[in-house]
Amino acid sequence: MPxxxxxxxWIRGLETPTMMQQFEALLSVFPISALRTGVEVLTVRAISxxxxxxxxxxxxxxxxxxxxxxxxxxxxxxxxxxxxxxxWDLWRREGSDWRLLPQEVRVSxxxxxxxxxxxxxxxxxxxxxxxxxPDPADPSSITPVASNLRSVARLAESLQASMAVERRMxxxxxxxxxxxxxxxxxxxxxx
Numbered sequence: 792m793p794x795x796x797x798x799x800x801w802i803r804g805l806e807t808p809t810m811m812q813q814f815e816a817l818l819s820v821f822p823i824s825a826l827r828t829g830v831e832v833l834t835v836r837a838i839s840x841x842x843x844x845x846x847x848x849x850x851x852x853x854x855x856x857x858x859x860x861x862x863x864x865x866x867x868x869x870x871x872x873x874x875x876x877x878x879w880d881l882w883r884r885e886g887s888d889w890r891l892l893p894q895e896v897r898v899s900x901x902x903x904x905x906x907x908x909x910x911x912x913x914x915x916x917x918x919x920x921x922x923x924x925p926d927p928a929d930p931s932s933i934t935p936v937a938s939n940l941r942s943v944a945r946l947a948e949s950l951q952a953s954m955a956v957e958r959r960m961x962x963x964x965x966x967x968x969x970x971x972x973x974x975x976x977x978x979x980x981x982x
Contacts, residue, residue: 793919794963798943799911803955807869807902811860813954814873814900817913818856820949822942824878827893829853832876835866839906845871853877870904881922881942882935889935894918911960917943920963 802813823829831853835846845866856875863873878893885892897916901907917923923939926932943961950956 793921796917796920796923796961796963798915798917798947799909799960799962800913800915800950800954800956801910801958802912803957805903805912807867810900810902811864811867811873814863814913815856815860816954817900817950818860818875818877818898820953821877821896821898821915821946822879823856824880824893826880827853827878830856830859830875830877832874833859833862834874834876835863836872836874836905837868838870840872869902872899872901872905872907874899879917879942881918881939883922884932884935889931894922909960909962915946 800817805813829850829852831850833846833848833850834844836842836844846862848862859875863875866873875898877896877898879896880891881894882889883892883894894917896918899914899916901912901914923936923943925936947959947961950959
């Protein structure tokens with residue numbers, strides 16, 4: 792059963808007054824899908840994920856990052872989390888073929904006093920981890936999966952180059968670490 796794959800980012804000196812500018816800068820670096828552009832959903836929560844949303848706006852037509860951030864700024868507070876739903880293009884299995892298709896991504900920004908299980912400042916929910924792990928039984932999966940992994944690496948490098956990234960972490964919610972899973976599938980595929 793696949794698990795979600797996340798890229799977590801810690802920003803040096805992140806503070807509430809400048810948080811939305813940092814979040815907008817992060818989103819401007821993110822490669823939004825050419826096939827499915829814009830922000831489709833904006834969600835704002837206070838205190839923790841267990842609390843009801845302060846805002847859960849599903850836009851009739853996707854909006855620009857700037858418009859989504861304009862709306863999010865209305866809720867600027869030190870204990871809020873902000874999440875946008877957009878897409879990026881990844882290789883995905885469709886039947887027995889691999890195709891480059893839009894993949895939903897949720898990008899979150901956590902204010903300093905928001906109850907956050909990992910303690911990261913910003914997080915990308917990139918899609919299912921099986922899109923980033925080669926299938927040892929399917930040699931045709933190696934090339935598209937490698938392309939997907941390169942997309943994650945390029946994103947991490949772009950963030951590092953354009954922001955004051957203090958730390959980053961690629962992880963899944965699986966019991967076994969994503970890196971261990973990746974190493975095991977690569978070793979299995981090469982034997």
